[in-house]
Every structure is written in C-alpha cells, then in structure tokens.
Amino acid sequence: MSQAESTENKKNTIPLYTPKPDGNTPLWYQRPRKNIVTPTSEKRDTPQGLWDKCPQCNLIKLTKDLEANYFICPKCQHHYRIGSHDYFNILFDNKQYEPLFDNIFSKDFLGFTDLKSYQQRLDDIYTHTDLKDSMRVGYGKVLGEEIVIACMDFDFIGGSLGSVMGEKFARAVDVCISKRVPYMIICKSGGARMMESAFSLMQLAKTSSKLVQLSEAKLPYISLLTDPSFGGISASFGMLGDINIAEPDALIGFAGPRVIKETIKRELPEGFQRSEFLLEHGFLDFIVSRDKLQAKIHQMMVLFKN
Amino acid sequence: MLTTQNRQFLEFEKNIKEILDQIEETKNLAVKNKTIDYTPTIKQLALTAVEKRRELTSNLTPWQRVQLSRHPDRPYALKLIEKMSTNFVELHGDRNYKDDKAMIGGFAQLDGETMMFIGQQKGTNTKSRQLRNFGMANPEGYRKALRLMKLADKFNKPIITLVDTPGAFPGIEAEERGQGEAIARNIYEMFKFSVPIIVVVIGEGASGGALGIGVGDRVLMLENTWYSVISPESCSSILWRSWDKKATAAEQLKLTATDMLKNGLIEEIVPEPFGGSHWDYDETAQILKKYIKKNLTELQTLDSKTRIDKRIERYNKLGHWIER
Numbered sequence: 204m205s206q207a208e209s210t211e212n213k214k215n216t217i218p219l220y221t222p223k224p225d226g227n228t229p230l231w232y233q234r235p236r237k238n239i240v241t242p243t244s245e246k247r248d249t250p251q252g253l254w255d256k257c258p259q260c261n262l263i264k265l266t267k268d269l270e271a272n273y274f275i276c277p278k279c280q281h282h283y284r285i286g287s288h289d290y291f292n293i294l295f296d297n298k299q300y301e302p303l304f305d306n307i308f309s310k311d312f313l314g315f316t317d318l319k320s321y322q323q324r325l326d327d328i329y330t331h332t333d334l335k336d337s338m339r340v341g342y343g344k345v346l347g348e349e350i351v352i353a354c355m356d357f358d359f360i361g362g363s364l365g366s367v368m369g370e371k372f373a374r375a376v377d378v379c380i381s382k383r384v385p386y387m388i389i390c391k392s393g394g395a396r397m398m399e400s401a402f403s404l405m406q407l408a409k410t411s412s413k414l415v416q417l418s419e420a421k422l423p424y425i426s427l428l429t430d431p432s433f434g435g436i437s438a439s440f441g442m443l444g445d446i447n448i449a450e451p452d453a454l455i456g457f458a459g460p461r462v463i464k465e466t467i468k469r470e471l472p473e474g475f476q477r478s479e480f481l482l483e484h485g486f487l488d489f490i491v492s493r494d495k496l497q498a499k500i501h502q503m504m505v506l507f508k509n
Numbered sequence: 510m511l512t513t514q515n516r517q518f519l520e521f522e523k524n525i526k527e528i529l530d531q532i533e534e535t536k537n538l539a540v541k542n543k544t545i546d547y548t549p550t551i552k553q554l555a556l557t558a559v560e561k562r563r564e565l566t567s568n569l570t571p572w573q574r575v576q577l578s579r580h581p582d583r584p585y586a587l588k589l590i591e592k593m594s595t596n597f598v599e600l601h602g603d604r605n606y607k608d609d610k611a612m613i614g615g616f617a618q619l620d621g622e623t624m625m626f627i628g629q630q631k632g633t634n635t636k637s638r639q640l641r642n643f644g645m646a647n648p649e650g651y652r653k654a655l656r657l658m659k660l661a662d663k664f665n666k667p668i669i670t671l672v673d674t675p676g677a678f679p680g681i682e683a684e685e686r687g688q689g690e691a692i693a694r695n696i697y698e699m700f701k702f703s704v705p706i707i708v709v710v711i712g713e714g715a716s717g718g719a720l721g722i723g724v725g726d727r728v729l730m731l732e733n734t735w736y737s738v739i740s741p742e743s744c745s746s747i748l749w750r751s752w753d754k755k756a757t758a759a760e761q762l763k764l765t766a767t768d769m770l771k772n773g774l775i776e777e778i779v780p781e782p783f784g785g786s787h788w789d790y791d792e793t794a795q796i797l798k799k800y801i802k803k804n805l806t807e808l809q810t811l812d813s814k815t816r817i818d819k820r821i822e823r824y825n826k827l828g829h830w831i832e833r
Binding site: 438 | 677678679680681683685686687688689690692693694696697700701716717720721723724736737738739743744747748749758761762763764769772774820821824825827828830831832833
C-alpha cells in the first residue's frame, strides 16, 4: 500500500462528531476533520482602522478609544505614530485651524529612478492617501493663543525633507513674522529625501536660515521631536528650537541605529537615542506626553509672551 | 612631490601607469647605456603621459569621479593650505571637550591677506588615517570649527572652508554629544557671520557632515569631487537594497561638479591638473588660490548686511516644486 493510500484510509476511519443524546462524553476533543481550509476569497480581515494593536505590549484597543486617549496605549503608555491630521486635532482649539500652503507639490526635477521612479512613488502615495506631501502647516489657536504649527507625515516617503517641506517651512516662518505669532514644528522623519539629492540637503540650510530671521524677530520657536526624528531633521531645524522637547521614548538622532551598529561593530546600549537619553545628555528641555501636550505648549507660549 | 614609485593607481588609471613605467625603464637604460641619447624618447613618453591624463579626466563616469575624489594620493586640506598660503598657524580644540583631529583650522595669509581656513582632514597612511578618523568629524570637530569661525568674524577675517568628508562620524559617543545639534548649530550660525564665507569642496562632500562647514556666500567645487545628500554606496544600499548599484546611484544623484553647476547649486568649478589634483599639488593649490582670491574680491565689494541677505537668499531659492 502506498503512503498516499494509507493516509486516505486513516482519514476515513476518523469518526465524525455526532452529539450523544444523553449529552455525556461528547467526542468534542477529537478533531472530526483535519485541515479546515477556507478559501482566501472567503477569508475576512477585521476592517481597517477599527482596532489597533500596540506594537509595544500587544494590547488590542478600539481605534476610537485610542483616539480619545490621544493615541497613547492605556497599558504601557506607548505613543502611537500619528500624522499631522491627528496632531492638529489634539493641539488646536475645537480642532479648528487654517491649513496653509496645501497647494505646493513635489517635483521630480532630477528624473531620479531607483527601483521605482520618484514620480511613480509620488503618484502611488497620492492615490493611496490624501496626503499632499511630508509636511502640513496649520494656523490656529492653542488654548486661545495664536500659533503656526508645521507637522510632518511619516506616511509620505518617511516624512522626508525635500524641496516642498523646505518651502513650506520657509513660508510658515514668513507668516509667523508677519502675524507676530510663535512657530512650532512637530518632527517625525527619517531625514532628507534622497530622490532630490543635493536639493534636499540644501533644505537644511534653507530652513536654518529662516530660523535666523525668526530669531531676529524675537518670536518663539518650539521643536517637538517625535518617534522617529533622524538625519537632516536633527542636523537642522529639529535641534534648533528655543526649546527642544520630545514625546516619551521617541527615537531621535543624527545617524540611524543600524548605521552606527554597522560602523562600530558592537551592540548599542539599552535606551540609546531615546528621548530620555537625549534629555540626560542635555539636548532636550523636557519630555511631554501627548495628553499634556496642548497644555504644555500653551504654558510655554504664555511664558514667552511679553 | 610624489615619485613614480610610491604613486597609487586606480583601475582606470592603469594605462597612465604603463607609460610611467616605460619612462622609468628608459631612464634605467640611459644609465646603463651612455652611448645612446634617450632624452627625446623620455620627453615623448612624458608628453604621452600628460595626454593620457587629459583624456582620462575629459571622459569620466560619475562613479569614476567619486573614486578620483577619494584617490589616496589626493592633496587634503592641510596640504592645500600649506601650498597656497603663508604664515599658517593651526589652532586646536573646541574649548569644551577635546581637539578633533578630523577637523583642522587656523589663520593663514593669502598674498598677505589674513583669512581663516577650516576643513576636514584625512590621513595619508594607515596610522594617520585612523588619527584623522578618515575625515569623519565628531561633534567637537564642528564645535571647534564654529569657535574658529567666530574668531574670524570677531577679527573681521574672511572664512574659507575646505570640505572633504565621507560624512559626520556615526558613533555612540557622537550621538551622546549631539552630532545633529552640532551640525545644525553651525549651519545656523554661518548665516550670521558678517565676514565673507567661501566654501570649496576639495574631495568628498557627503551630506550633513559636509554642510556643517558648508554654508557660504560662494560654493565652489574642484573638478573631480562630489557633493550629495548621501554617499552613492549608502544610497544604493537603502534604495536598491544592495551594495552593487553604487555606480547607478552616483549617476542618479547628480553629484558631480558639472551636475551641481548645471543645477545651480554651486557657483563655479575649480579646474584640476590633467588627470586629477593628485598629479600636481602645486598647480592645484595655485589654481585654487586664484579662484578664492577672485571670489573674495567680488564679495568684499558688498557691505556685510547685503552679504548676509544675499547668503540667505542664495539658499532660499534652492528647491523645485509645483504650485497648483
């Protein structure tokens, strides 16, 4: 008898489950059929955006409950990565703000092509999300105090710094100067956008030069660093705040942990490049959890005020 | 000056090496055999060598230019300063932590005019390469550079920076001492100095590490150098997920001096001797000196306020976007 036939026979000898009339010793512990297979077409995923699983402690929560808790895990205090839309809702009074410079889009000036062309990458994101670029700017009130807030979106090519972010940043500073209001930036980015090569590098200089003008106008500049903030961000406006603050446990640094590990060929210490590490080494003024963010920003604005 | 024996050759420089070897052989023959006059032959071969060098640099791929910018015989910052200036006094230390050997600087005179020279420095042999950390500065290096720039500003001396780095050092200690902050601070402060600033990329211009001393009124690049947001190798590993696409990455990044000039990111290309600056240190230094002096004279006609405004404007117009 061949192997195949023997398994076939065995399968047939397994008794099918039939409930006993007296209800005792059901054969429920025997698996009546092996390998219950549901065709892929009939498999159902939980609808997107209804539940979220904490990447730290695996706690599963309803997204709307999470949102009410500022996207902070109630169990382990992990701060979920969120985008500009959610940050603006958390910070601005009544979720009301005026979006600025939403009409500026990226351009594949160099015709950059890696595995995909830069233009293709941009088009893909435009079709999949409603994001227009890696940064959005809003003008509104935080507990009654006017402010311009620029916030990065990590979902748009890793929140990368390119010509568009540089230009929006520059124009936001101009608005702050003309309206005489403070400026706040929320960083969440992997660094400069490689597809714009030297142009993206020059945005480090462009944005920093605008901060010189903002500083001369004696207007406050607050830099909030969130998970992750790397490369060109930390080597320019991210670290140039009148105050630099961060969310708890955010990864912040110049070189990425993987690059450092490959260079020095040894393990990185526990907590390396986390907010607490930066605070300890003197590069942050304080760490603020997201539920206290609005109050803290307001408090700082009041203190900066003449 | 380098002799033929201790020169190092890149793969695509091999045909020049052959001719140089021939010259050596002919010279040896001339010593052995005094009856025949070998001078015309040697002269002819020397001319051919120069011609080969000219051919080579007129026709290089971006990746080959990257390789030339890293040529082990290339003159580094200290060598160029020594060759073009007098009265150089090297100054050390950031006054906070230590003296970073990957960043050098000091006052020197160019035809009698005092200026501050700052640059990344690479080593010329294994030991000095380690000492110089391969031209990769730590935060204290950038802070040392800032200290020297402030000194120059105080005494109204122009600042000349010589950029040559594969990047700012990615290490644990560098992060602990704020590599990002150090570079950011330099970029920010360089917009405030009232003295003229001229930036010259003399080798590798990699990313933030280069820009940390790279904000100026004029940015020049030597002919066989590159300037980019990332090195072609790292770009290849991140975007192509392989180390083999560095030549393609070098093309895509548009990092050569010619591309940078075409894209309006730099003001001028400083020509190098045929075959690259490693063939003639003196000539390289003399050409560079001429370009620095010319640009400086132009910049000195402006008052400091105008210069700062123009510097800010220069960087603010860099970028491409669409408005809909």
